Amino acid sequence: MKTIRQCVGIDCSKDTLDTAINFLDENFQSKVYATEIFENNDKGFKCLMKWMRKLCLKDMPYQVVVEATGVYHEQLTYALVSNGFSISIVLPNKIRNYCRSTDIRTVTDKISAKQIAEFGLVKKLDNWVIPDKIYTQLKALSRERIQLLDEKTAASNQLHAYKHAALISSSTAHRSAKRIRLIEQQIKQIEDEMKQLVNEHPTLKEKIDKICSVKGLGFITVVSIIAETNGFNLTRNQRQVVCYSGYDVIVKESGTSVKSKARISHKGNKYIRRALHFPAITAVKYNAPLENLFNRLYDKQQIKMKGYVAVQRKLLILIYTLWNKNEVYNPEYVHSSIKNLEQPKEAALTELDHVRS
Numbered sequence: 001m002k003t004i005r006q007c008v009g010i011d012c013s014k015d016t017l018d019t020a021i022n023f024l025d026e027n028f029q030s031k032v033y034a035t036e037i038f039e040n041n042d043k044g045f046k047c048l049m050k051w052m053r054k055l056c057l058k059d060m061p062y063q064v065v066v067e068a069t070g071v072y073h074e075q076l077t078y079a080l081v082s083n084g085f086s087i088s089i090v091l092p093n094k095i096r097n098y099c100r101s102t103d104i105r106t107v108t109d110k111i112s113a114k115q116i117a118e119f120g121l122v123k124k125l126d127n128w129v130i131p132d133k134i135y136t137q138l139k140a141l142s143r144e145r146i147q148l149l150d151e152k153t154a155a156s157n158q159l160h161a162y163k164h165a166a167l168i169s170s171s172t173a174h175r176s177a178k179r180i181r182l183i184e185q186q187i188k189q190i191e192d193e194m195k196q197l198v199n200e201h202p203t204l205k206e207k208i209d210k211i212c213s214v215k216g217l218g219f220i221t222v223v224s225i226i227a228e229t230n231g232f233n234l235t236r237n238q239r240q241v242v243c244y245s246g247y248d249v250i251v252k253e254s255g256t257s258v259k260s261k262a263r264i265s266h267k268g269n270k271y272i273r274r275a276l277h278f279p280a281i282t283a284v285k286y287n288a289p290l291e292n293l294f295n296r297l298y299d300k301q302q303i304k305m306k307g308y309v310a311v312q313r314k315l316l317i318l319i320y321t322l323w324n325k326n327e328v329y330n331p332e333y334v335h336s337s338i339k340n341l342e343q344p345k346e347a348a349l350t351e352l353d354h355v356r357s
Contacts, residue, residue, distance in 0.1 A: 001025040002025065003024065003025055003057060003060065004024055004025065004026060005023070005024040006023050006024070006033075006060055006062040006121075007021075007024075007062060007063055007117045007118030007120035007121045008020070008021050008022075008052055008062060008063070008064045008065065008117060008120075009065050009066070009113045009115070009118070009119070009120060010064065010066045010073075010076070011067055011069075011071070011110075011113040011116060012066060012067065012073040012076060013040065013072060013109060014040065015040055016039060016044075016109070017037065017038040017039070017040050017044060017076065018037055018113040019035065019036050019037070019048060019051075019052075019080070020032055020034070020035045020110070020113040020117045020286075021034045021035075021052070021055055021056060022114065022117035022118050022120075023259075024121045024122075030117075030118045030121050030122070031271070032117075034055050035110060035113065035114070036048075036051055037110075040072060040074075040075075045079040045080070045184075049079075049080070049083055049085070050148045061188060062086075063087070063088055063120055063125065064080060064084045064085050064086065064087040064088070064118075065088050065090055065116050065117065065120035065125065066087060066088070066090070067089075067090055067091075067092055067095050067116055067223070068089050069092070072090070077089060077128060078130060079253070081129070082127065082130075086127050087128050088125035088126060088127060088128055089128045090116070090119065090125065093228050094119075095115065095116055095119060098115065098119050099112075099115050102115065102118075106186050108328050110141025114350045126234050128234075129233065129234075130233075131233060132230070132231065134197060134204065135195055135227050135230045136203055138194060138197060138224075138227035139227040139228060139230075141193060142194070142224040142227050142228070142271070142275075143271065144190055145190045145191070145194075145220075146271065146274070149187065151183055152184065152187070154179060155179050155180045155183065157175040157177055158181060159177055159180065191220065193218070194219075194220070194223055198223065204226075206326075207322075207326055208222050208223060208226065208322055209319075210322055210326065210327060210328045210329070211319055211322045211323060212327045213329040214283070214287070214315070214318055214319075214322070214329040215283060215286040215287040216282040216283025216287055217283070217315065217319070218279065220320060221275050223274065224271065224272075224275040225316070225319055226268050226274055226319075226323070228271050228275075229241070229244070229272075231323075232320060232323055232324070237322070238317050241316060242317070243265075243268065244268050244269060244272075245268045245269050245272040245273060245316055246264060246265055246269065246270070246272075247273070247309070247313040248265050249317065250262070250264070250309065265308060273312065276315055277308075277312065279312075279315060280308045280309075280311040280315060281308060283311055283315060284307075284308070287331070288331060289331055293307070293311060293314060294308065294310070295307075296311050
């Protein structure tokens with residue numbers, strides 16, 4: 001039977017790489033050609049690449065599919081791409097949902113590698129590219145800042161409890177206050193480092209400054225979102241950005257027994273949603289178009305949080321649009337199709353006079 005497609009699936013763990021090569025024949029049946037286990041280190045990467053070059057068909061392109069597993073897959077992906085391999089990184093929930101559709105119920109690393117390879121055969125996947133170093137650095141700093149903010153909140157709550165307790169050592173409260181000041185200093189250092197990194201890249205700084213022209217969006221918010229999306233790399237449209245961030249609306253309806261209210265999925269990047277929470281509240285106060293959006297939804301639903309979530313989604317789309325167009329925000333912007341439907345003021349007044357007469 002002639003092979004029409006081939007794929008390599010890799011299940012990564014802390015120490016090992018379970019690998020499988022699958023072929024797709026003319027009847028669209030997936031068959032496992034070879035399996036092997038390699039070490040998750042530089043030596044294992046070299047052996048893996050040698051093994052793939054030896055066993056994969058030479059006259060047919062193949063793609064390596066890797067399941068994202070924390071940080072344990074990152075060194076592998078950088079090594080493979082640097083050596084000219086085409087690689088796709090797939091989220092674990094996609095692989096898990098695909099495995100549920102198969103007849104296999106046993107789950108092991110070896111079986112997972114086979115199913116990852118089969119998933120790559122039946123799906124069209126985008127090739128992963130090494131992100132710009134600046135985005136990786138900004139993402140690490142942004143997430144470190146979030147961690148410190150959480151620690152500061154916990155320490156502030158403890159200090160508040162100490163001050164209002166009946167019996168408490170003054171030295172305990174002093175150390176807690178000192179810890180808070182240290183965290184604040186570290187947060188300031190991180191923010192200064194983020195600004196320094198952006199200033200070293202004039203093109204990036206220009207784009208971020210233009211996005212910050214939106215009332216409610218600040219430097220830290222914009223940088224965090226740009227870093228989390230790797231500069232919107234591999235993002236083709238607004239729907240993908242919304243889905244990646246967990247703002248996509250899901251509705252469950254089946255017959256008369258299953259019916260739930262529409263809500264956002266929350267199945268996306270939580271750091272983006274967190275970064276847009278307070279900017280949405282600020283934008284509602286000072287940005288007229290977003291205020292109108294919030295008021296319209298609040299009048300209909302009488303739930304403020306739904307309005308704020310809609311504003312968050314709108315801010316995300318604005319960031320994506322302004323980033324691609326490299327333009328300053330214009331609150332008076334009207335889509336061209338809407339502009340064509342508008343009447344000049346003089347024509348509208350003349351038509352009104354005819355109606356009155």
